[in-house]
Amino acid sequence: MAELNCDVAVIGAGTAGRAAERSARRHGARTLLIDDGFAGTTCVRIGCMPSKLLIAAAEAAHAVRQAPIFGVETVPPRIDGRAVMARLRRERAAFLASDRESIESLPAGVALRGRARFAGPNRLALDDGRTVAAKAIVIATGSHSAVPENFASVADRVLTTETIFERGDLPGSLAVVGAGPIGLELAQAFARLGTDVMLFDKSGAIAGLKDRIVEADLRRILAREFPIVTGVDLTAERHGEAVRIAWHGEATGTRDFDHVLVAAGRPPNLAGLDLSAAGLKLDKHGVPVFDEATLQCGAAPIFIAGDANADRAVLHEASDEGTIAGRNAANFPRVRPGERGVPFQLTFTDPNVAVLGEVATEETPDVVIGTASYADQGRAKVMARNAGTVRFYAARQGGRLLGATMAGPGVEHMAHLVAWAIGDGRTAAELLDRPFYHPTFEEGLKSALRAICATSRTTVPSRDEARPSAA
Incomplete structure (x- = not known):
């Protein structure tokens, strides 16, 4: 069979892979973008976009239920699940x-359909018998859903x-297993659309929050809409047409559900790549050891970006990593x-949640909160949205x-401004010296800045001090 040659071969055509291919081509490399299906990015198919479409429907239903607070009388919303x-x-x-x-729109010959595995540090074998020789290779194979063995029955x-x-x-x-961002978003959305939801997690915190004060407040707010049980292990068995879930640990109980939604993390798609043939050192999870700054795997001509490296599994990070890896x-x-x-x-719950930069506690030296x-x-x-802590x-x-x-109203927007301020090295006093329009959600940040x-x-x-209070 034929051997194909290129400067950079990218395995995986998701967000990170496409960014890597573009970046490599922009830097003068002859590229190949290899994917077994070109089915679309995780974000579009099963992530960001469908989840936000579900959340949008849930928010519409919630707004109808909230209308009487403002003196607007309505009938309870009738949810047409099929239409949703x-x-x-x-x-x-x-x-x-x-x-x-x-x-x-890619240049002719760049997109290559096939399943690739390593045949050496600079060589790939495709499932149709062809081989690819490349000066460097980028692994951008994404991640996949994983179902624990205790749900096999x-x-x-x-x-x-x-x-x-x-x-x-x-x-x-619906029993939702996993209280990370995905599990929380979908649990609240389905609950607002009329599904009887209960959320479980093995860890003791929701949304992966390290700040205990914000986590406790967020848990209290969300628990108004659906039960949240953390710090538990689960077992599952058939009970007629239902699934009987039993939990034990910090709490115990048993309940039947129509379905179980497993949202407890997405491991990297690395099976079948034959990483041993590339000579890469792997960590205890089977992920290549790589430099977070350069995305290079050891000293090899191999780079890893996006969900495949199990580091920062969000879209804008995957795009950034792909760009760095491709370059x-x-x-x-010559890597840098x-x-x-x-x-x-x-996390697109209501209230929104954002985690930015470094997270500290009251015990962290030389840090104030x-x-x-x-x-x-x-x-x-x-707006009757007065809940949350920043x-x-x-x-x-x-x-x-x-x-x-x-965690609070409008956080998905305010967090961008705060992230930019952190990136620019701004101080609390410098932010307070900027205009805060009255009345806005942004004004609510001022008390935290003043405390600092x-x-x-x-x-x-x-x-x-002369400007209107946030109250």
Whole structure:
């Protein structure tokens, strides 16, 4: 069979893989982008977009139920589950069509359909018998849903993000396993759409939050809509047409559900790559050991980006990593660290959650913390969305912002501004010296910033003190 030659071969045509191919080509490399299906990115097919379409429907139903608070009398919403899921798939199909156009617009000969495995550090073997010789290779194979073995006996009632959006209707009852961002988002969305939801997690915290104060407040807020049980192990068995879930640990109990949604993490897609043939050192999870700054795997001409490296599994990070990996692959052996933004993750629950930069505790040396509550914040009360807590972490000397954990109304927007401020090395006093329009959600941040100024012995700008209160 034929041997193909290129400068950079990229395995995987998701967000990271496409970014890597573009970056390598932009740096003068002859590229091949290898994928077994070119089915679309994880975000478009089973991640960001279908989940947000479901959340949008849930928010509409929730708004109807909230209307009487404002003196607007309504009848309880009637949820047409089939219509909800039909719109989700219809809009997703439009996103997928646009996604496919980006593949079709690649230069001739770049996209190569096939399943690849390593036959050496610079060589790939394809499932059709062809081989690829490359000066450098980028692994960007993404991740996949994983179902724990203890659900094997009820496999036909188990859903993942790869199957739940294919349903024709909403489930009547649902046990959601995994209280990370995906599990929380989908649990709340289905609950608001009328599904009887209960959320379970083996760890003791939700949303992966390290800040205990924000985590406790978020848990309290979300528990108004569906039960949350953490710190437990689960067993599952068939009970007629239902799944009987039993949990034990910090709590014990048993309950039947129509289905189980497993959202407890996505391991990297590395099986079948034959990494041993590449001579790569692997960590205890079987992931190649790599340099987080360059994305290079040891000293090999191999780079790994996106969900495949199990580091920062969010879309903008995958894009950044692909860009860095592609550039370094094109210039190998001259590799250099890439510029990375402030670590930034959002959870699209209501209230939104954001974790930015470094997370600290009251015991962290040389760090001060400013806290703001949205329970009594002016604009939040007007909108009947007065719930949540924001915590800023700053250097004790000078008040430079280091990070934040935010749960509150409008956080998905405010968090961008805070991330940019952290990246620019801004201080709490410098932010307070910027305009805060009244009345807005953004005003709610001021009390946390003022607390940092007071604790770090930084003077609060006089112009801020003259501005209206956030209340």
